[in-house]
Amino acid sequence: MNIGFIGLGTMGKPMAGHLLRAGHRLIVYNRSAARTADWQGNDSVTVVASPAEAAAQSELLFTMLSDDAAVEQVYFGDNGIMAGCRPAKEAAGLLRLVIDCSTIDPNVSIRTAQALEALGVDKLDAPVTGSKPQAEEGVLTFIVGGKRDVFEKVEPILLLMGKKAVYMGGHGAGSIAKLANNMMVATHLVALSESLALLQKAGLDPVKFLEVVAGGGARSGMAEMKGPKIIQADYEPQFMAALMNKDLGLAARLSDALRVPLPAAAAVKQVFQMACNGGHGEEDMSAVYKCYEQWIGTAD
């Protein structure tokens, strides 16, 4: 199949690679061209100069972008996806389906879906859990919103990049569940950071503590994956703190819109904002620990 892929960053590039290895032809676009350089000259990959061209040449089009603004631009901007849909429709509808894997405001997911459906193109919101390593290994989990029958038809293609795809409901449902998921990730990271800081200030060994945590009810994916990295001060980004701060902002807007008070998520958002303000936004999200680390050395 001719599959378009827009957004070849940390996540998008390995995801597109799985589609290519499965024998699909790729039509790729990235805002900064350097990201597509590796694929220049590959017979199965066409590098195009705009989202509109990607939309015009693809039957199925993925987008994996960093935030609402990027999605707005790529979908609705000059030479955006919407502009590319019209020629496709005139040519008997080459483009059938757009799948947005970006983590964005659910309202933007709904708006892009409505705009595409008005042109006869289906749309799914399908953000993923997992970061760089899971994208590379093809073991992401897709969290899907949109029409159920559309999801069921395309599920085998999602499973080329992931181990699982969970259907959550109509347009925007994938985005909402993704924000709820990331609130948990962020809160678990802050919980880990607070406990590690407290016990290190008390003079205890954080490695031994991770052993305690792993054996009981306090265990978490974050403690397993990020605990040892925090202790080794390895903040090489797998998922940047600034992106998590953005997701927590979206979750706060959803909390406000739905009138569900979330005091812990609110505190966690403030700590991520402090981490970003402290210059750690482009480090891994686990750099939120640096907000606490500074207190360990202070006098009692």
Add this chain to the structure above:
Amino acid sequence: MNIGFIGLGTMGKPMAGHLLRAGHRLIVYNRSAARTADWQGNDSVTVVASPAEAAAQSELLFTMLSDDAAVEQVYFGDNGIMAGCRPAKEAAGLLRLVIDCSTIDPNVSIRTAQALEALGVDKLDAPVTGSKPQAEEGVLTFIVGGKRDVFEKVEPILLLMGKKAVYMGGHGAGSIAKLANNMMVATHLVALSESLALLQKAGLDPVKFLEVVAGGGARSGMAEMKGPKIIQADYEPQFMAALMNKDLGLAARLSDALRVPLPAAAAVKQVFQMACNGGHGEEDMSAVYKCYEQWIGTAD
């Protein structure tokens, strides 16, 4: 060996049962006598009328109590452990070691250790991770503070009740690490509650969401163990909300004493206090979800 056990509640009773099944003789005391009724008439169990008697008749003595006040009373009160140590010492020191498995203020752990050591009796603080099911299955993790050589000698006995024992450092180190561990447990429960409430208010399926969480970085012991119970509204206590509220209060005191700001743990403490004030203190700690559940049905 003659092993004393004081505090035969939800945790203590199954723990003592493992020692009995391993062939040890038990000397048991509980403040409310009903808890020892099952063992009346068992040739390997002596039910005594005071902590002092338990201390006087045991070589090794465990305590598993609910809070600081209970520990103060059992150790330092009339007919308390300290009162029972003197006869033991005069009789060539029958009692060699007291192990307190209660989750309490680390300063109380240190004070009991110093008082016992002054009478020639060793002391360990060894709170556990795991609740009722883990106590019954004998798969607790002990978090140990005190002298390392004392810990190493007694470790095989701890492993009759647990799968692991981690040595954290001197007196009080087990208690500190336990509070840090429980801060994580409580924060994970609140994170789960906030996400479940938000997405249910948005009309999404919490069962599907737990599937998403299980597959990615948001996974946690709490999501696995408590998520399905929350969805089924099963709040049968395995570890009571009031006890977690108490532990969060101790953690807050430690945060204050060590001058380590913990904004997320502070928010989580407030939510647990609300759950207790709402009459859910004697339900399972997962009843903290009830603080959020009330918002799901409200109008948008």
